[in-house]
Amino acid sequence: MSEKLTPDTDLTKPVIPAARQGKKSSRVIEHFVAPLEDTPLAAIDNVDETAAPLSLWAEAWRNLRKQPLFLISALLIVVVLVVAFFPQWFASVDPTSCTLDNSAEGARAGHPMGFTLQGCDVYSRMIYGTRASLMVGVFTTIGVLIIGGIMGALAGFYGGWIDAILARLGDIFFALPLILGAIVMMQLPAFRDNRSVWTVVLVLVIFGWPQIARITRGAVIENRNADFVTAAKALGLSRFSALVRHVVPNSLAPIIVVASISLGTFIVAEATLSFLGIGLPDTIMSWGNDIANAQPQVRNNPAVLLWPAVALSITVLSFIMLGDALRDALDPKARKR
Amino acid sequence: MSNHEKGKSVSSSAPRNDDAPLLEIRDLAITFDTQNGPVNAVRNAHLTILPGETVAIVGESGSGKSTTALAAIGLLPSNGRVSGGRIIFDGEDITNASAKRIIELRGNSIGMVPQDPMSNLNPVWKIGFQVKETLKANGLDGANSKERVAEVLSEAGLPDAAARAKQYPHEFSGGMRQRALIAIGLACRPRLLIADEPTSALDVTVQRQILDHLDRMTTELGTAVLLITHDLGLAAERAEKLVVMYKGQVVESGPALEILRNPQHPYTQRLVNSAPSLASRRLQSQKAKDALAAAVEDLDDPADAAYTGEAPMRAGHTASSIPAAAAQPVKAARPAKDGERKGAQAGETILEIKNLTKVFKLRGALGKTTDFKAVDDVSISVPRGTTMAIVGESGSGKSTVAQMALSLLAPTEGSILFDGVEVNTLKGKALFDFRRRVQPIFQDPYGSLDPMFNIYRTIEEPLKIHKIGNAKSREKKVRELLDQVSMPASTMHRFPNELSGGQRQRIAIARALALNPDVIICDEAVSALDVLVQAQVLNLLNELQEDLGLTYLFITHDLAVVRQIADHVTVMQSGRVVEASSTDDVFSNPKQVYTQELLNAIPGAALLV
Numbered sequence: 001m002s003e004k005l006t007p008d009t010d011l012t013k014p015v016i017p018a019a020r021q022g023k024k025s026s027r028v029i030e031h032f033v034a035p036l037e038d039t040p041l042a043a044i045d046n047v048d049e050t051a052a053p054l055s056l057w058a059e060a061w062r063n064l065r066k067q068p069l070f071l072i073s074a075l076l077i078v079v080v081l082v083v084a085f086f087p088q089w090f091a092s093v094d095p096t097s098c099t100l101d102n103s104a105e106g107a108r109a110g111h112p113m114g115f116t117l118q119g120c121d122v123y124s125r126m127i128y129g130t131r132a133s134l135m136v137g138v139f140t141t142i143g144v145l146i147i148g149g150i151m152g153a154l155a156g157f158y159g160g161w162i163d164a165i166l167a168r169l170g171d172i173f174f175a176l177p178l179i180l181g182a183i184v185m186m187q188l189p190a191f192r193d194n195r196s197v198w199t200v201v202l203v204l205v206i207f208g209w210p211q212i213a214r215i216t217r218g219a220v221i222e223n224r225n226a227d228f229v230t231a232a233k234a235l236g237l238s239r240f241s242a243l244v245r246h247v248v249p250n251s252l253a254p255i256i257v258v259a260s261i262s263l264g265t266f267i268v269a270e271a272t273l274s275f276l277g278i279g280l281p282d283t284i285m286s287w288g289n290d291i292a293n294a295q296p297q298v299r300n301n302p303a304v305l306l307w308p309a310v311a312l313s314i315t316v317l318s319f320i321m322l323g324d325a326l327r328d329a330l331d332p333k334a335r336k337r
Numbered sequence: 338m339s340n341h342e343k344g345k346s347v348s349s350s351a352p353r354n355d356d357a358p359l360l361e362i363r364d365l366a367i368t369f370d371t372q373n374g375p376v377n378a379v380r381n382a383h384l385t386i387l388p389g390e391t392v393a394i395v396g397e398s399g400s401g402k403s404t405t406a407l408a409a410i411g412l413l414p415s416n417g418r419v420s421g422g423r424i425i426f427d428g429e430d431i432t433n434a435s436a437k438r439i440i441e442l443r444g445n446s447i448g449m450v451p452q453d454p455m456s457n458l459n460p461v462w463k464i465g466f467q468v469k470e471t472l473k474a475n476g477l478d479g480a481n482s483k484e485r486v487a488e489v490l491s492e493a494g495l496p497d498a499a500a501r502a503k504q505y506p507h508e509f510s511g512g513m514r515q516r517a518l519i520a521i522g523l524a525c526r527p528r529l530l531i532a533d534e535p536t537s538a539l540d541v542t543v544q545r546q547i548l549d550h551l552d553r554m555t556t557e558l559g560t561a562v563l564l565i566t567h568d569l570g571l572a573a574e575r576a577e578k579l580v581v582m583y584k585g586q587v588v589e590s591g592p593a594l595e596i597l598r599n600p601q602h603p604y605t606q607r608l609v610n611s612a613p614s615l616a617s618r619r620l621q622s623q624k625a626k627d628a629l630a631a632a633v634e635d636l637d638d639p640a641d642a643a644y645t646g647e648a649p650m651r652a653g654h655t656a657s658s659i660p661a662a663a664a665q666p667v668k669a670a671r672p673a674k675d676g677e678r679k680g681a682q683a684g685e686t687i688l689e690i691k692n693l694t695k696v697f698k699l700r701g702a703l704g705k706t707t708d709f710k711a712v713d714d715v716s717i718s719v720p721r722g723t724t725m726a727i728v729g730e731s732g733s734g735k736s737t738v739a740q741m742a743l744s745l746l747a748p749t750e751g752s753i754l755f756d757g758v759e760v761n762t763l764k765g766k767a768l769f770d771f772r773r774r775v776q777p778i779f780q781d782p783y784g785s786l787d788p789m790f791n792i793y794r795t796i797e798e799p800l801k802i803h804k805i806g807n808a809k810s811r812e813k814k815v816r817e818l819l820d821q822v823s824m825p826a827s828t829m830h831r832f833p834n835e836l837s838g839g840q841r842q843r844i845a846i847a848r849a850l851a852l853n854p855d856v857i858i859c860d861e862a863v864s865a866l867d868v869l870v871q872a873q874v875l876n877l878l879n880e881l882q883e884d885l886g887l888t889y890l891f892i893t894h895d896l897a898v899v900r901q902i903a904d905h906v907t908v909m910q911s912g913r914v915v916e917a918s919s920t921d922d923v924f925s926n927p928k929q930v931y932t933q934e935l936l937n938a939i940p941g942a943a944l945l946v
């Protein structure tokens with residue numbers, strides 16, 4: 001029973017096994033043939049021409065439409081966007097007309113969330129603060145996508161010394177905590193004197209790109225040796241064109257997912273910097289600034305701090321949920337076939 | 338009662354009637370709940386396995402063969418359920434048995450050998466541990482478990498089992514891993530072993546050794562085997578009983594050899610006609626067939642002519658009755674026609690590989706590199722308008738040769754002459770023009786088309802790269818190409834993920850043809866396809882060769898396919914050419930032991946002749 005066979009590697013066996021003749025059973029085996037009507041023969045491998053053609057994006061969209069997570073987050077994001085573009089539709093009170101008469105007053109008709117210590121309308125400030133927060137989030141994400149995407153794609157596709165240099169460069173920035181780096185940067189005179197949405201965006205991009213670069217690099221490496229890239233090269237396509245036309249479009253899915261999640265975290269970073277007093281200047285209304293200003297009265301008038309914080313949380317949460325929904329829809333493993 | 342029952346005594350607990358079925362599946366229906374509603378994967382399936390019997394389920398992918406077997410061991414995926422019928426194991430209805438009962442049965446009574454030896458062993462545990470795990474789960478983990486593990490492994494044909502048990506899966510070759518999995522499957526002496534494509538991922542010679550061994554072990558232990566395979570030849574060779582499944586239904590079942598020699602259901606007939614391992618001669622294009630039929634008619638033998646026209650691939654045994662003189666002019670006529678089209682000399686060598694060597698530097702410890710000769714002094718010459726096959730097992734260097742012939746990889750030494758011009762020194766414009774004349778088709782139909790490009794863009798891409806025509810003429814060309822590969826024109830708005838493997842491969846062929854190349858290099862182009870689809874693609878390639886005068890360099894591990902498509906064969910083994918000759922020579926009179934071994938390992942080769 002424990003007779004040993006020669007190992008697989010030994011192919012020089014002198015005895016060549018003859019071709020096998022098959023097994024015959026001594027039992028009587030019934031020969032069953034199904035009636036043809038039961039399973040009519042289909043043409044071999046014919047194309048189903050009835051179904052509508054679907055690109056991967058269309059398929060992802062069809063998938064997304066049914067996800068409650070996506071529907072809720074998309075609805076919230078639409079609301080936030082509309083508020084950011086047209087705050088005057090939602091608040092009739094000027095957020096900058098503050099009178100100390102109203103200092104720390106409670107809610108009353110026309111002022112549903114009460115007043116700050118300076119006598120400004122909390123609700124109105126919350127509505128008008130949306131724009132700055134969202135701008136920082138969106139533009140930082142765009143900047144990070146451009147820089148991180150290009151760095152990651154080049155590093156992943158070409159490999160070798162380009163990869164080594166870009167990867168180390170990314171690691172250097174990665175090693176600096178975003179907030180810590182931003183605090184130091186914002187203290188530099190050039191930044192301190194010109195504080196605006198754009199300086200905050202610039203600082204966040206400088207410290208935020210390595211993450212996207214890493215994701216892009218991984219996705220590109222996964223695709224660069226795919227057969228369709230080799231086929232394109234064999235057709236005469238240059239390496240760079242192959243990268244742009246074939247590799248990058250196929251690497252987009254994970255990048256989109258990470259980008260939408262980090263959009264939320266950039267909004268948080270802006271709020272944090274503003275809270276620390278080194279983000280947006282006081283002249284620009286933002287949730288971070290409002291939270292910072294409300295902090296001293298957190299014990300006797302917490303509502304003033306609560307409302308901008310709630311707005312911030314809901315916005316960030318909706319982007320993170322969107323990212324999750326996208327991850328499910330764009331997951332290559334979930335694709336049919 | 339029968340000799341299959343010999344040696345069965347190891348695990349028998351209660352006396353049982355030998356002819357009472359061990360596993361009986363009656364009117365089984367399995368439904369999967371998918372996004373697009375419930376899908377009936379299996380309907381009215383029935384099969385019976387008697388103790389000690391080997392039964393094979395044959396079918397193409399998606400026919401429900403694995404699903405049926407998995408249902409018997411309660412391993413259906415979470416969205417699948419048995420929606421009708423009964424599964425009876427040893428007289429006990431286990432259709433809706435509790436999870437606890439199924440777990441009791443697994444391993445002990447029903448063993449399983451999974452398909453992919455590469456992913457079915459946990460890479461972080463030693464082989465011995467994984468065998469012991471099975472013994473433990475089934476309460477067979479006694480004081481002498483270590484010896485038992487070694488014993489089980491050596492039974493499965495692993496030499497030096499005690500030492501091997503201390504190794505990790507990555508230290509094993511594919512064949513050895515499959516042996517380890519067989520050891521695990523049989524460790525607890527189950528009465529039924531379900532082997533799901535146990536050797537599909539392995540080379541033919543290894544496949545044969547493993548199956549031979551499995552056969553011997555199960556016969557000695559009296560284990561019944563349910564073998565799941567897509568290969569009709571292999572099934573007929575290994576099983577007493579065949580069950581042919583098609584679209585979730587059993588279309589034919591019965592004694593293996595009888596089904597093979599006298600298939601009744603039209604689907605089975607199709608399958609038998611298409612199985613490459615059972616074919617015994619080269620495919621012929623429609624034109625050649627017509628000419629041949631006419632020639633035979635002249636000789637007043639209409640019966641043969643009709644037969645040749647209908648079942649070209651199975652016609653092996655009638656081939657001898659067709660006068661050699663009749664076949665000869667057809668063969669000779671082909672290169673002459675190519676010559677017309679290409680304006681070149683018939684039979685002239687278009688691709689010549691001379692003393693080609695490729696050395697890869699393998700990185701070792703501490704920055705040391707070792708040289709690995711993947712291709713060693715290989716010379717091949719391919720005449721225009723013919724098919725040259727390079728055959729070899731994994732690691733033989735055949736694909737490396739293809740990469741170098743495509744100028745995607747630089748050779749270490751030697752030269753590749755395409756139409757008299759050295760390929761490796763080509764640069765810029767000359768290389769760009771070379772790309773136009775030599776095109777590849779790859780193995781994996783799922784990887785070779787860009788999933789983001791629709792079919793129109795995919796086929797148009799080569800024309801665009803080479804700046805041929807305008808948008809309108811390109812669209813016309815795409816339509817023509819789709820027609821050439823027998824795909825409806827409406828396909829061009831579709832995306833690769835909507836097409837099956839065979840359809841994608843046809844699109845890949847259309848893309849390769851777009852630039853009117855002289856040579857197409859097929860790297861395992863049909864290996865990933867189901868038998869019927871494979872036959873269809875091979876036929877297509879053959880017709881295109883006839884019509885367009887193409888030259889193929891056909892890289893494959895499957896000698897059976899070589900028989901159907903190639904005019905000449907080069908057999909490679911560990912980077913060297915072992916034998917090179919015309920296909921007929923190699924098949925009828927192999928000079929080398931290795932070639933002979935490869936030929937004999939083709940499953941089912943000897944069953945039909």
